[in-house]
Amino acid sequence: MRMAVGLEVHKTRRLRVWVLCLVMVVAVVALSGMNLFSESAREGFADPAAQPWEALLLGQVMIAAMTSPVLVAVLAGRQVDIEHQGQGWFMARVAGLGPGLLCRAKAVVLGVALTFTAVAQCVLLIAAGMVAGIEVTLPITLWARYGLCLLLVDLALLGLHLWLAARVDNQLVGLGVGLLGAFYAVYALLMPTWVAYVLPWGYYAAISPVAVEGDRFVESAPVPWAFALFLCASAALFLGACRRLDRAEGGPA
Amino acid sequence: MSHVITTEGLTKAYGSRTVVDSLDLRVPEGCVYGFLGPNGSGKSTTMKMLLSLVRPSRGEVSVLGRPMNHRTRHELAALIGSLIEAPPGYGHLTGRENMAIVRRMLGLTERQVERAVATVRLRDHMDKPVRAYSLGMKQRLGIAMALAREPRLLILDEPTNGLDPAGIEEIRDLLKSLADEGVTVMVSSHLLDEVDRMASVLGILGRGRLIFQGTRGELFDRSTPDLVLETPEPERVLDLGLSAVRTHEGLRLSGLGEDETADLVRRLVHHDVPVHGLYRVRRSLEEVFMDLTGREGLS
Numbered sequence: 144m145r146m147a148v149g150l151e152v153h154k155t156r157r158l159r160v161w162v163l164c165l166v167m168v169v170a171v172v173a174l175s176g177m178n179l180f181s182e183s184a185r186e187g188f189a190d191p192a193a194q195p196w197e198a199l200l201l202g203q204v205m206i207a208a209m210t211s212p213v214l215v216a217v218l219a220g221r222q223v224d225i226e227h228q229g230q231g232w233f234m235a236r237v238a239g240l241g242p243g244l245l246c247r248a249k250a251v252v253l254g255v256a257l258t259f260t261a262v263a264q265c266v267l268l269i270a271a272g273m274v275a276g277i278e279v280t281l282p283i284t285l286w287a288r289y290g291l292c293l294l295l296v297d298l299a300l301l302g303l304h305l306w307l308a309a310r311v312d313n314q315l316v317g318l319g320v321g322l323l324g325a326f327y328a329v330y331a332l333l334m335p336t337w338v339a340y341v342l343p344w345g346y347y348a349a350i351s352p353v354a355v356e357g358d359r360f361v362e363s364a365p366v367p368w369a370f371a372l373f374l375c376a377s378a379a380l381f382l383g384a385c386r387r388l389d390r391a392e393g394g395p396a
Numbered sequence: 397m398s399h400v401i402t403t404e405g406l407t408k409a410y411g412s413r414t415v416v417d418s419l420d421l422r423v424p425e426g427c428v429y430g431f432l433g434p435n436g437s438g439k440s441t442t443m444k445m446l447l448s449l450v451r452p453s454r455g456e457v458s459v460l461g462r463p464m465n466h467r468t469r470h471e472l473a474a475l476i477g478s479l480i481e482a483p484p485g486y487g488h489l490t491g492r493e494n495m496a497i498v499r500r501m502l503g504l505t506e507r508q509v510e511r512a513v514a515t516v517r518l519r520d521h522m523d524k525p526v527r528a529y530s531l532g533m534k535q536r537l538g539i540a541m542a543l544a545r546e547p548r549l550l551i552l553d554e555p556t557n558g559l560d561p562a563g564i565e566e567i568r569d570l571l572k573s574l575a576d577e578g579v580t581v582m583v584s585s586h587l588l589d590e591v592d593r594m595a596s597v598l599g600i601l602g603r604g605r606l607i608f609q610g611t612r613g614e615l616f617d618r619s620t621p622d623l624v625l626e627t628p629e630p631e632r633v634l635d636l637g638l639s640a641v642r643t644h645e646g647l648r649l650s651g652l653g654e655d656e657t658a659d660l661v662r663r664l665v666h667h668d669v670p671v672h673g674l675y676r677v678r679r680s681l682e683e684v685f686m687d688l689t690g691r692e693g694l695s
Contacts, residue, residue, distance in 0.1 A: 146500065153497055157488045157525075229526075230484035234541070236449055237478055238501045239470040392450045 147240055147248035151222070155252060158221050164260045167214045172267045175202040179275040189278040196282055197353045197360035199272050200289065203264065207293055208328035208347035215297055216321025218256065219304035220314035222249045227312040243385030246305045250298075250381070253305075257297045265290040285352045285362065292350035292365065295374055300324070300343055302381030309388060340369050343377070400425045400549050400580040401446060406455035408441050415441050417604040418455070423582055423597070428575045430595025431584040438604040439584040440481060443553050446582075447478055460548060474502070477547035479555055483538030487527035491518060491537055494526055498541045512544040516570065532563035539570070550574065550581045556590055568594045615684055623649045623657060625664075626673035633669055648677070 176199065178184045187193025223246075226232050232242050265286055272281075308317045324344035331339040331348035339345035349370065354363035401423035408416040416438040423429045433439050444450040446457055448469040457464040459472055485494050495509045513519055516536040521529065526537065535555055542550055552571075556564045564587075571581050572594050585591045591598065598615055600608040608615055626646040627633060633647055634640060638660070640647040652660060657674075664671055 150497055150500060153493070153500070154486060154489070156493065225486050225488065229486040230480075230482050231486065233449065233480055234484040234498075235501065237447060237473055237476075237480075239473060240501065392444075 144244065144248065147244050148251050151245075151248045151252040154225060155222070158225070160218060160221070160253070160256050161259075163214065163217060163221075164256050164263075167210055168260055168263045168267065171203065171206045171210055171264045172271060174206045175199065175268055176271040176275070178202070179271060185276065188276050191279045192359075193279075194360045195277045195279060196272060196286075199268060199277075200282070200286060201351070201353050201355070201360065203268055204289070204348075204351040204353070205329065205332060207264065208332060209325050211293065211297055211347060212300065212321045212324035212328055212344050213318075214260065215257070215300045216304050216317050216324070218253050219249075219301060219308045220317045222253060223305060223308035224312075224314045226309075241389030242309060242391070243387070243389035246309055246385050246388060247382075249305055250301055253301055254298055257301065258294055261290050261294040261297065264293075288364075289350060289352040292352075292370070293347075296343075296346045296350060299346070299374055299377035302377055302384075303343065306381065306384045306388075340366070340373075343373070346370070346373060398425050399423055400460055401429075401582065402458045403446075404456045404458075406442065406445060406457060407453050408438070408445060408450065409453045415604050416445070416452075419601075419606050420609075421599060421606070422609065423580060423599075425580055426575060426578050427580060427597050428571055428595045429580070429582045430591035430598045431582055431601065432588060432591055432598060433584075433586065433601030435586055437601045439601055440553050442601070443478075443480060443551055443582070443584060446551060447473075447476065447480070449480070474545060475547055476549045476551060477542030477545060478551040478553075479535075479538045479542050480551070480553045483534045484541060485526040485529070485534055485537050488525060490523050490525055491529070491533075492522040494537065495522070495540065495544070498544055502545050504544055508546060509544050511546075512540040515543055516540045517566075531557075532559045532566075535559060535563070535567065539567070543574075548579065550579055550583075552581065552583045554584055554586070556585065556587065564590055620651060620653055621676045623652050623660075624673070624675055624677055625649060625660075625671065627669060627671055629670060632667065633664070636663060636667065636669075646672075 179199070184195065184198075187195050226235075226242075226245065232245070235245055236242070269281065269286065304317055304321065307320065308314060311317065324342070327342055328344045328347035331345040332351065336349070339349035346365070349365040351363055353360045355361075399422045401421055403419050403421040406416060406419040406421070407414065419442060421442075431439055431442070441450060445452050446459065446464065448457070448464050448466060460475055462468055462472060464472055485491075486497070489497070491513075495513060498504070499506070499509050513522060516539050518533065518536050518540060521533055526534065529537065535557075539552070539555060542552070550571075555571075556567050559567065568590065571583060575581050575596075583591070583595070592612070595612075597611055598608065599606060600615075624643070624645055624647070625633065625640070630640075630642060630647050638649060640649045642648075649660070661674070
């Protein structure tokens with residue numbers, strides 16, 4: 144596995160994985176923090192009742208729900224497509240590395256990139272809030288919990304997209320699924336809570352740490368058992384699918 | 397003669413469709429073995445079974461004296477270089493970066509990689525991205541990847557596909573020189589002329605079955621060439637009741653073996669037919685192949 148991960152790192156050269164992640168971080172920070180410099184928002188920066196951090200956090204939830212499914216689909220598609228295009232499945236198989244092992248190694252490498260993206264989004268947005276002048280106490284636990292949940296949902300969907308990209312060699316299919324997932328994630332924020340638990344992409348809404356109640360923000364959290372079940376099922380399905388790919392003949396597609 | 401590859405009743409079926417049927421291959425050590433057959437005749441599937449990339453439905457594969465299966469595959473893979481279907485290579489990476497991946501994947505030394513690259517004469521193009529390579533360069537890179545582990549056996553599936561005549565000549569010379577160095581090369585192709593010039597042993601596949609296996613000479617023995625009878629009086633020959641086709645030289649007679657030819661000569665002498673010449677037509681491998689495969693075609 145260590146060797147397979149090393150090979151994947153080598154293959155990411157010129158795939159612009161880090162550039163894509165950086166663009167996504169900048170996009171999320173810019174779109175979520177758009178209101179930070181408006182006059183009306185600045186008025187509440189010193190007023191705890193105005194909940195400026197919660198407003199900013201909810202903005203991030205919305206933008207991340209819109210962009211993360213697409214980022215995950217694009218990263219998985221790029222990292223897997225090189226195997227389809229370059230006969231990499233056969234080359235690795237002959238050397239004793241099955242397609243399932245390659246997919247697990249890709250998950251590790253892209254998982255690191257997604258961790259960087261989630262952490263950078265949160266840190267830069269908090270920094271932007273501070274630079275803009277928010278003076279009330281930062282709900283750091285809330286933000287940290289959201290950052291962790293966002294990363295876990297990204298990783299769960301990464302497994303699904305890696306499997307899909309390996310099985311279907313036309314990467315537009317995976318990208319299309321990611322785009323539809325993004326729409327679903329955003330709409331799940333506006334729909335009754337249970338809708339968020341129907342499809343995997345809904346968890347981008349379910350993990351929101353704040354919700355709107357009347358004219359104020361209240362703390363929110365995903366249903367613990369449902370979230371845990373989703374994560375465990377995603378991990379089990381991905382590992383099971385990888386084992387199946389390893390046992391299958393030839394390439395995975 | 398020891399065999400590097402032997403198969404016994406090797407069969408692959410997908411549902412009710414049998415794509416490879418009871419193959420008994422014998423690939424001698426240190427030769428170029430030409431594996432011929434029209435497209436779709438089961439060559440690639442057979443090669444994948446030899447490499448244990450596809451599980452046989454029935455039968456056994458033995459490579460380098462050991463059974464080839466998922467347990468032994470990894471060990472044997474270190475001794476086998478292969479190029480199956482299209483040449484491998486990550487397009488976004490340079491040739492050098494691709495070879496570095498192969499080196500790490502197979503635990504090779506820098507020297508082994510350099511030697512393989514030099515053998516396929518690709519040294520000057522190693523810093524170009526593979527997507528900018530011509531098809532011939534990609535094939536050479538694929539062969540370098542197969543050669544880097546210094547294999548005892550090389551299995552190449554249509555390595556000259558899409559190459560121009562100069563590229564084909566280059567690959568042909570390379571494979572012959574590898575065989576001279578003691579590497580056994582099994583090469584599949586549907587281009588008969590190309591295999592004719594490099595293979596010392598041939599295996600011909602038709603609709604999943606092995607139609608012929610042996611040397612080029614043995615192959616020609618299996619198919620009797622036509623006789624050409626040069627005579628100024630062809631009508632008199634036809635009057636003898638022989639089945640023949642008129643040509644500008646005289647007559648062309650098919651299906652006559654050695655005894656039948658001797659009998660023909662006796663009859664011509666007996667009837668005092670003037671004969672200016674009698675000889676066998678030199679047949680190309682392609683014509684023999686077409687005969688054996690029942691005119692199934694080459695593509």
